[in-house]
Amino acid sequence: MEAGNHTAVSEFLLLGLTEDTELQSLIFSLFLSMYLVTIRGNLLIILAVSSDPHLHTPMYIFLSNLSFTDFCISTTTIPKMLVNIQAQDQSITYTACLSQVCSVLIFGGLENGLLAVMTYDRYVAICHPLMYTVIMNPCLCVLLVLFSLSISTMHGLLHGLMVLRLSFCTAVEFPHFFCELAQVLKLACSDTLINNILVHFLFTILGASSVSAIIFSYTQIVCPRLRIGSTGKKY
Numbered sequence: 001m002e003a004g005n006h007t008a009v010s011e012f013l014l015l016g017l018t019e020d021t022e023l024q025s026l027i028f029s030l031f032l033s034m035y036l037v038t039i040r041g042n043l044l045i046i047l048a049v050s051s052d053p054h055l056h057t058p059m060y061i062f063l064s065n066l067s068f069t070d071f072c073i074s075t076t077t078i079p080k081m082l083v084n085i086q087a088q089d090q091s092i093t094y095t096a097c098l099s100q101v102c103s104v105l106i107f108g109g110l111e112n113g114l115l116a117v118m119t120y121d122r123y124v125a126i127c128h129p130l131m132y133t134v135i136m137n138p139c140l141c142v143l144l145v146l147f148s149l150s151i152s153t154m155h156g157l158l159h160g161l162m163v164l165r166l167s168f169c170t171a172v173e174f175p176h177f178f179c180e181l182a183q184v185l186k187l188a189c190s191d192t193l194i195n196n197i198l199v200h201f202l203f204t205i206l207g208a209s210s211v212s213a214i215i216f217s218y219t220q221i222v223c224p225r226l227r228i229g230s231t232g233k234k235y
């Protein structure tokens with residue numbers, strides 16, 4: 001490990017889902033097939049959207065972005081688990097573990113943001129159909145995706161940097177099949193108060209903003225009388 005006192009261990013252990021060898025081979029084939037289906041499905045969606053000009057509309061472009069994040073999340077976690085089961089080895093290096101923590105936060109956050117953006121897109125399409133092409137112009141689409149990406153990247157990197165400050169003493173065993181922020185914080189042996197405050201604060205803000213955007217769009221869609229600008233005298 002490099003000089004500095006942030007960590008005393010260079011390796012963590014991922015205990016996986018079970019210790020039972022027979023169950024492990026079942027889990028291996030189950031996860032391998034689910035992984036292959038996920039990868040194939042997501043790549044097909046991305047390929048279909050990019051190759052068919054009829055699908056170059058905001059809804060399908062966002063969908064293809066969503067597939068891309070799904071692809072990235074599964075690819076940063078599942079293959080490592082499969083390799084570990086196959087090699088009967090539970091170790092993961094400190095760097096790999098930290099990159100898993102960051103990438104799950106980044107792509108998970110991006111997925112969250114994209115879902116909010118996609119409901120907003122449907123809200124505009126249903127409630128303001130005549131203005132749809134004006135409002136959801138390509139420039140706004142790129143901005144919305146870039147906005148979600150930058151927020152989730154900053155969020156992931158911030159938590160990653162905060163984990164770098166922590167030290168881990170004994171052989172750290174995660175009762176999980178990938179490195180996840182909450183487990184990492186739980187197993188650190190230095191003070192994680194600031195980390196925990198930051199986790200609760202940021203997750204609440206980001207979660208609440210995307211959930212409220214989704215609820216707003218759906219209420220506008222299903223209750224036309226609540227629509228902004230509607231006088232309720234349409235009957």
Ligand SMILES: *[C@@H]1O[C@H](CO)[C@@H](O)[C@H](O)[C@H]1NC(C)=O
Pocket residue numbers: 046061062064065068141142145
């Ligand atoms: C994601 O969205 C952006 C902005 O709309 C677009 O330019 C890009 O091609 C999309 N990426 C994928 C993989 O669909």
